[in-house]
Amino acid sequence: MAKVIVRQAQYDYEPLKQHIYYMLDQFGGAGIKKGSTVLIKPNLLGPAQPEAAMVTHPLVVKAAVEYVLQRGALPQISDSPAMGSFEKALVVSGIREALRGYDVVFREFKESETVSVGEPFNRIEVARDALEVPFTINLPKLKSHTQMMLTLGVKNMYGCIVGLRKPEWHFRTGINRYLFAKLLVQIYTVVRPSVTILDGILGMEGQGPGKGGSPRELGVLMGSSDAVSLDISVCRMLGIDPFALLTNRAARDMGLAEGPIDIDGTMPEIRDFKFPEITPLVFGPRFLHGFMRRHLVQRPVCDDAACRSCGECWQYCPAKAIERRHKHLHFDYDKCIRCYCCIEVCPHAALRAEEPFLAGTIKKVLRHDL
Ligand code: SF4
Numbered sequence: 180m181a182k183v184i185v186r187q188a189q190y191d192y193e194p195l196k197q198h199i200y201y202m203l204d205q206f207g208g209a210g211i212k213k214g215s216t217v218l219i220k221p222n223l224l225g226p227a228q229p230e231a232a233m234v235t236h237p238l239v240v241k242a243a244v245e246y247v248l249q250r251g252a253l254p255q256i257s258d259s260p261a262m263g264s265f266e267k268a269l270v271v272s273g274i275r276e277a278l279r280g281y282d283v284v285f286r287e288f289k290e291s292e293t294v295s296v297g298e299p300f301n302r303i304e305v306a307r308d309a310l311e312v313p314f315t316i317n318l319p320k321l322k323s324h325t326q327m328m329l330t331l332g333v334k335n336m337y338g339c340i341v342g343l344r345k346p347e348w349h350f351r352t353g354i355n356r357y358l359f360a361k362l363l364v365q366i367y368t369v370v371r372p373s374v375t376i377l378d379g380i381l382g383m384e385g386q387g388p389g390k391g392g393s394p395r396e397l398g399v400l401m402g403s404s405d406a407v408s409l410d411i412s413v414c415r416m417l418g419i420d421p422f423a424l425l426t427n428r429a430a431r432d433m434g435l436a437e438g439p440i441d442i443d444g445t446m447p448e449i450r451d452f453k454f455p456e457i458t459p460l461v462f463g464p465r466f467l468h469g470f471m472r473r474h475l476v477q478r479p480v481c482d483d484a485a486c487r488s489c490g491e492c493w494q495y496c497p498a499k500a501i502e503r504r505h506k507h508l509h510f511d512y513d514k515c516i517r518c519y520c521c522i523e524v525c526p527h528a529a530l531r532a533e534e535p536f537l538a539g540t541i542k543k544v545l546r547h548d549l
């Protein structure tokens with residue numbers, strides 16, 4: 180039976196460290212071999228201070244590093260940020276400073292290796308460093324996610340796809356969110372972290388996972404050797420059907436989410452978490468799908484007053500659906516696959532997902548009449 184450890188916690192280092200040590204002890208940390216390299220994979224989406232709740236808190240990373248060092252092993256912190264440089268993300272997040280003087284390797288994921296994952300993707304390229312180490316500690320952040328609803332343990336492994344291969348995969352899976360969820364689960368099964376410890380002490384709600392989201396105090400730390408069971412437990416804590424989260428549904432369909440979960444600790448009940456609105460990307464009769472996607476489906480929009488024309492969004496957009504014209508952003512909603520990467524990478528919170536005016540009313544009419 181999969182086990183999930185739940186602890187109420189704050190960013191108070193000594194008690195936090197005790198919780199993290201306990202979780203690592205419970206999930207095979209004692210087996211870390213002296214002289215080996217242990218990969219620590221935080222959520223380092225981009226340069227953001229801990230108060231923004233975009234990245235794993237430096238004290239969570241520090242406790243994992245100390246644990247590894249105490250076992251005589253070498254901690255390696257790696258990720259492939261969606262925006263900004265790896266170094267800048269380390270500095271602004273406070274992780275560099277928290278680990279000053281420690282014997283740690285900081286290495287951005289750069290090299291990939293092709294691995295077989297079976298249907299439908301067959302072969303994907305995953306960071307070599309994530310495949311070669313014997314022990315991986317996955318340190319995700321609990322955040323809302325405009326495309327996938329939440330980003331938790333399984334989705335954090337998407338950072339093991341190097342650099343611009345990430346938007347390529349968004350483009351290949353297109354508007355099919357379930358297909359993208361399946362890809363995320365396949366990446367998770369390839370990397371298969373030894374332990375996942377979720378930083379939900381200061382989480383993010385609303386239009387996450389980037390600057391558009393809102394920090395939310397949740398005070399919870401969760402650990403498991405099985406990230407799928409951990410993600411299912413988070414959904415239960417937040418009062419939603421666990422299989423409404425598509426990564427959980429894909430994992431269940433792949434036979435990875437079966438059986439009861441043993442909870443060690445007291446699971447809080449959080450019933451007022453603000454989820455991003457996830458609307459269907461196609462609905463109604465097939466011949467109207469094109470029109471509907473263009474005019475009725477939720478889509479990214481720009482707040483001109485907040486936009487600094489930095490170019491992050493149009494450079495990252497996998498569908499090349501954003502252009503700058505006459506000092507304004509222009510979206511080609513025919514091309515746009517609604518991955519919301521642009522919202523995720525915008526460093527100035529200038530983008531948000533919005534349903535076009537009257538879309539809700541028209542959808543209701545269509546549902547009744549057709
Ligand atoms: S919307 Fe955001 S990412 Fe895009 S150009 Fe403006 S500030 Fe930059």
Ligand code: SF4
Nearest residue numbers: 496515516518519521
């Ligand atoms: S415009 Fe934004 S949501 Fe649309 S495809 Fe580009 S990055 Fe994704």
